[in-house]
Amino acid sequence: MNDWFFGITPGQLALLLGLGALVVTAAGVGVAVYGWYTRRTMRRLEQMLEQTIAGSFEQGDYSEARLSRLEEKLSRFLHSSQLSRRAIEEDRGRIKSLIGDxxxxxxxxxxxxxxxxxxxxxxxxxxxxxxxxxxxxxxxxxxxxxxxxxxxxxxxxxGVVQPVTQVQSLEPLLQALEHSFRPVAEQKGVSLRVLSTGARACFDCKWTQEAVGNLVDNAIKYTPAGGHVSVACEQYAMFCRVTVRDDGPGIPESEQAAVFRRFYRGSAAPKSPGVGVGLALARQIATLQGGYIKLASEPGKGSEFSLYLPLEAQM
Structure with missing residues (x-):
């Protein structure tokens, strides 16, 4: 009885225990190797992504023995993305040169x-x-x-140029607009009223003056003699609103989405000078600063264009 344990001799039991220990050890080594390989793979993937973000990624000659399939596929994808980025940069350079010419x-x-x-x-x-x-x-x-x-x-x-925004007062911008457009309004017999404000927002002064100036210019063009154009600011929790109101002919609802398209001229446009680019430019300027433009209008009741500017810098 002492030499048998469920029909297994002590020698056989010792052998089985030894084999069990060997299997456990081999499994531990396998897990450690797999963990090391996984960590190495993750480090390589992270390195690829960092190089791509920095614009310095270059595809190597990878083999299945050195890298996992995931690494190889990600490498090909990032290489393709890098080539696309370079092509975009080259196109941007050609556009910049063409514009300059x-x-x-x-x-x-x-x-x-x-x-x-x-x-x-x-x-x-x-x-x-x-x-x-x-x-x-x-x-x-x-x-x-x-x-x-x-x-x-x-x-x-x-993307050749980008607005450089900072938090600042809107009052100097409004004063500059009034100085520029009051003679134009008076020459046409239109009353221009620019309300003083203490509002602040995050914007590029030069480009925002261009955008609001286009809105004011359109308002004066479409307002008949004896009419009124006003510019005012209102500050909200997240945005500052610059509103330009006029006594013009108004814009039908069916045309309101189209007026921001390049070269679009509404039904009232043939009676007034213009080239149909100002509103498209104003909307692009607003978008690049994290803002937007809204239009409220009815035929016969004038129009109200509102430029919304963020109060803080956009991430």
Missing amino acids: ISHQTKTPLANILLYGQLLDEQPLPEAARPMLAQINTEAEKLQFLIEALVKLSRLES
């Missing part, structure tokens, strides 16, 4: 057309030629504004 090549001819138009206006001309000269000057000024607006819009859309 357009701006440079058109600036001098347009300036000369406007200059000679002014010189001709000072010369004795037949009365029949005066309306034609005025039309030449008007169209040249419109073309100059169009090219400048398109260059600005293209630079913003392509």
